[in-house]
Amino acid sequence: MAFSNQTPTIVVLKEGTDTSQGKGQILTNINACLAIQDTLAPTLGPFGSDILIVGSNGKTTISNDGATILKLLDIVHPAAQMLVDISRSQDAEVGDGTTSVTILAGELLKEAKAFIEDGLSSHLITKGYRKACELCVEKINDLSVDIKKEDPEEFRSLLENCATTAVSSKLISQNSKFFTKMVVDSVLSLDSDLDEKLIGIKKVPGGSLEESLFINGVAFKKTFSYAGFEQQPKSFKSPKILCLNVELELKAEKDNAEVRVGQVKDYQAIVDAEWQIIFDKLEHISNSGANIVLSKLPIGDLATQYFADRNIFCAGRVNSEDMERVIKAVGGHTQSTCSNIKSSDLGSCETFDEVQIGGERFNLFQGCPEAKTCTLILRGGAEQVIAEVERSLHDAIMIVKRAVSHHTIVAGGGAIEMELSKYLRDYSKTIAGKMQLIIGAFAKALEVIPRQLCENAGFDAIELLNKLRSAHAKGEKWYGIDFQLENIGNNMKSFIWEPSLVKTNAIESATEAATLLLSVDETIKNNEQEDAQPMSRGRGAY
Incomplete structure (x- = not known):
């Protein structure tokens, strides 16, 4: 009498269920996020281009605001959806830096991709990234400059500089002097809790941008x-x-x-x-x-x-x-x-x-x-233009609001990223093992911001990044890309400032998204309509 030693097949999941797992799944998730990064990268910085999005209802939107673009894109890949979420959280918490956080998260995953392909455990990568993130936040807190509130005129000029940096990459950059005054006036008209919902924005088509009005009431x-x-x-x-x-x-x-x-x-x-x-x-x-x-x-x-x-x-x-x-x-x-x-x-x-x-x-x-409230009446030639002006002013208002409440700033234009990159490289040399490579990879990923700024402006990225590395090695901590000189310069002296909260929040959010995606090694996707929500398994799930 013959007996079969084969174990009978046990069906646990419905027929037609798609299950993908292992190293290949992590790489697939990373590639999906890199596709999002490629979409947003050209919009970064003062010379970033705008994206025209036509919705399913035929409505057109022209914008270079990361959160707006990602919200309007119909993203179906569950891993790529993570980047939409971190961009929204950056917009809600700080108001600006939505493109930067998405590009940074994509670059961290790109650096991790090489390690995954070489067979390195994603456990180690996430541990190294978390350590590097902690070091970055500590360094930003050490480097940040406190704004003095004692002199109202000086404080106001500092806020205007922050607002100017925020609108430099927007549609209204040519009218930045006019709009930064409006933004600072509107934030300073609020009471101590700085509720930006009390800044009313009304849109009236027609007229030029500079016919917009600030009503202190x-x-x-x-x-x-x-x-x-x-x-x-x-x-x-x-x-x-x-x-x-x-x-x-x-x-x-x-x-x-x-x-x-x-x-x-x-x-x-x-x-x-x-x-x-x-x-x-x-x-x-x-x-x-x-x-x-x-x-x-x-x-x-x-x-x-x-x-x-x-x-x-x-x-x-x-x-x-x-x-x-x-x-x-x-x-x-x-x-x-x-x-x-x-x-x-x-x-x-x-x-x-x-x-x-x-x-x-x-x-x-x-x-x-x-008066604890004010109203901005925006003018412009086309509805899409006025809508983009409103989004630009929202970012600037949030930046000034954060500068008032947290009053610490750092230099923009890629300066802080280069200084953090140099700091992490120096730190990585003091430790041994695989962690040295991972923290070095984090340092390299931070350079994506100044590199992308150069590429979008048509500058020679390789030459300027080498100059920046050299300057930071000599202790020039505030050197970044100076778009006026088409070279590198001291961005703190050039008044290219950003609240330190923008940078800490961006680095923390990008690291969080990257480590979460690296910890997911299996996706179970049910094709049934009622069970269309994908499930994920790993050390983290989304």
């Missing part, structure tokens, strides 16, 4: 209005402002009501009562002394005409975000009832005007005593 587009609105005054000096969350329409009084009447005169009494209720509301508002009435809910034609007859300006359906900023700027409180309005509930400002900006009419509240 609140501006919002004229709301929907009824008959009688044009009879209202459109300009006030020192007005009293009442903010409501009340609907001032006649129909509002009979909502959800069921009334049974026996005689016609009873019906007339109900109609009269409805009119009386809204007239009582309007009378309370008029008696409060308010010159301007704003409401989140509609203000109907009856109320509009009533206010026009009494020289009161009104605006209904005000966006809740705009309303919140009005209250921050002028003081007072939002009222949910029209009775018992006290003078302390009213806000005030120096001037109120309704003005025409391009094809739109705007309500401007200026000279606000409580």
Whole structure:
């Protein structure tokens, strides 16, 4: 009797499941990330090019902002999705450096690829990268220069230099002087918690970029209005402002009501009562002394005409975000009832005007005593241009905000990366074994930033990088790429500055992404529609 020694095949996963594992899987993940890096690399720096992205709905976006590009790309590879996540986290935490962090993560993986192919354990690589990252963060903290806040003028000029560096790679770099002043003014107008959501940005197509306006207060587009609105005054000096969350329409009084009447005169009494209720509301508002009435809910034609007859300006359906900023700027409180309005509930400002900006009419509240908010009204020839200006200003605002709150800076233009690279190379020579090679590889990866800056600007990258290595070896720690000289120079003296937080966050995020991807050595992907989410196994999973 013959017995088979073969073990029967045990099916654990559904048929059609794709399983890839081992060294080949790690290399596949690295190659996917390098494809993303190649896409973003040409956009880095002052001479970086823009990318035109056409969405599935036909909407076009022109941008060189890393986070925006990655968000709009339809990336399906699960490993490459990691780079999208670190770029978003950099954008949320710091606001700038989204391209740098993605390129750096890709370069760390490229350096690791050679080690993986040679059979080195990914355990060792991740250990070496983490050690190198710690050393970099410590070195940045040692090197960073503290901004002195004592002298307001000097502090302001320092913030403007940081903003100038942030916009140097953007569409608005030619108008950087105009926009950096606007950015610093807007951040300094906020209170101590520096909530950038209180900087309102409104876009009005038409006109040149330098026709953009900074309003130290609140501006919002004229709301929907009824008959009688044009009879209202459109300009006030020192007005009293009442903010409501009340609907001032006649129909509002009979909502959800069921009334049974026996005689016609009873019906007339109900109609009269409805009119009386809204007239009582309007009378309370008029008696409060308010010159301007704003409401989140509609203000109907009856109320509009009533206010026009009494020289009161009104605006209904005000966006809740705009309303919140009005209250921050002028003081007072939002009222949910029209009775018992006290003078302390009213806000005030120096001037109120309704003005025409391009094809739109705007309500401007200026000279606000409580001004903890401001509004930027952006102009430009095309919608895509204005959208890119908004993204550029967002990055600059976040950079200035971080400089105010953390007030330590380092030189940009690849200077800090070259100094860290030199420091890691020197450190690697003091240790033995494979760790020396891995930390040396991290040092080499850091050079990708100045190299890419040179390539995008059309400079000779090999020559300038050799000059930079030589300068840093002689102790010139702030030497980086100087685009004005088309050579190397002292970027600290040239006012090419960045908050140190940008660099520490970028290096930490890039290292985290690289080590996580190196620790994943198996992907299990189910082709069934309901189980379409890929699973990963390794020392880390994504």
